[in-house]
Amino acid sequence: MAWLQRNGLTLLAALVALVVLLPLAWMVSVSFMPPGSAGQFPPTLIPKRPTLANYQTLFGTYGVGRYLANSFLVSCLATALALMFTVPAGYAFAKLRFTGRNAIFQALVGALVVPGQIGMLPLFLELKAMGLVNSYGGVLVPWLANIFGIFLVRQFCLSIPTEMIEAARVDGASEWMIFRRIVLPILKPVLVTLALFVFLGSWNDFMWPLIVLADQDLYTLPVALAALSREHVQDNELMMAGSVVTVLPVLVLFLVLQRHYLDGLLAGSVKG
Template sequence: MRVLRLAPMTIVVNLLLIAGLVCMAAPFVWMLSTSLKGTKDIFRYPPQWIPKEPTLDNYIELFKTINIARPFLNTVITAISITALSLLVCSMAGYAFAKFQFFGKDALFMGILGTLMIPGQITMIPVFLLLKKLGLLNTYAGLILPGIASAFGIFFMRQFMVTLPDELLEAARIDGAKEFFIYSRIVLPLCKPVLATLGIMNFTGSWNNFLWPLIISTDESMYTLPVAIANLAGQHATQYGLQMAGSVVVIMPIIIFFMFAQQWFMEGIALTGMKG
């Protein structure tokens, strides 16, 4: 009988990966477990990871407490719009930085990368005041516009596009193809894995975004799911079971989405990795 022997370093790496997996998964398991518990079981000591008497009362109370349909619709519209517009803007900017030569290109690109070091909270007040003057508070435009372009997205697209052969684009130009045709019919099809990866990042980030929708939304009709769930916290007491049920409702669509899209995500990361 053949015995499989692993190197000590391989065993250590595997143990570290397992430990990391447990640390990452434990909060989600506890969230799901708490959402299925009654109030007494939530505060029971020692804590129970698997509820003895699971109940759906928290979910029933959740749908009675808030109208989940409106925040869900707002979240879907915002996440899809930001993702689609961001892919368009970032891919066009990435294509320009990767394949065009113009005055100040390198300085401009370095300036864009430099904004990655600026925390987003610093720019929230100026952006809020600008949108207020434009009359875009409590609107879909106010939720969507600040997120349609990102320095990381431009850098991510540029890193892959610089690897595309210039000869392919020159051949298309010799055949009389216009730049938009080259961008839309040649470049974008070759960037599908990278576009999918960036799309997954933007969609999950927009879906889970809490702070900006909280700031820009002045009425409950424009609340997204994270904001609506956060409002479940009472002034004098917190209903943990209800909040955990709401958190499960928010996060489950993202988990399901990522499970189906993870192949594209890993392929896009591998293609852009350290190139350029």
């Protein structure tokens, strides 16, 4: 009984991990099964005759490699643009004084509670007038100034001593030099966190690319797989292979950078 009390939390965590990982293990297993095997009863967790036919069909017949490259391109551009615009904005709200700073920031924070779907129609009409519909430019616009990213960077910048910045100004450093040589190196944890957040969000984004992109050659991977599933709704093995292709890159990326990701989130919660 004493052993159970000491290790109860560990057992609970192991049980939760098993519940979370079991569907992922089943997805990977089904992706290596021959067509029709997933519907057998009782179901088997390990395929009896593993095959790569589903992946060969995806990449050879349906050209999923192109959509995979499209997703990488969109996610990398979204991440770079988000860092370019969001990081300076978060620093400005934390350390620079300008008229209306607090009011503007409060308005941005208030906008976080507004569902993103409400702004999709006005944004689509605006992009249509600008000629950005059916282009990656239209897909990338929502990531240019992510409000959560601005909030995250601002919270992290509040932990930077103001005396350090003031000392640099007294020594004659310009604001750009202060930001580039002093602030950016300190922001490394939150930069990794923000980059990972944006990359995962843009990679998994389905609704907005579906609305903006009409040309099938421009489809990102989630949109392309959704279109493919309408033709192969009963082909569970093929769809599971597509799900593995979609999940695996971002899962590996998250596992590699998870320590920096958590450091950035925890550091950003130090000050309010």
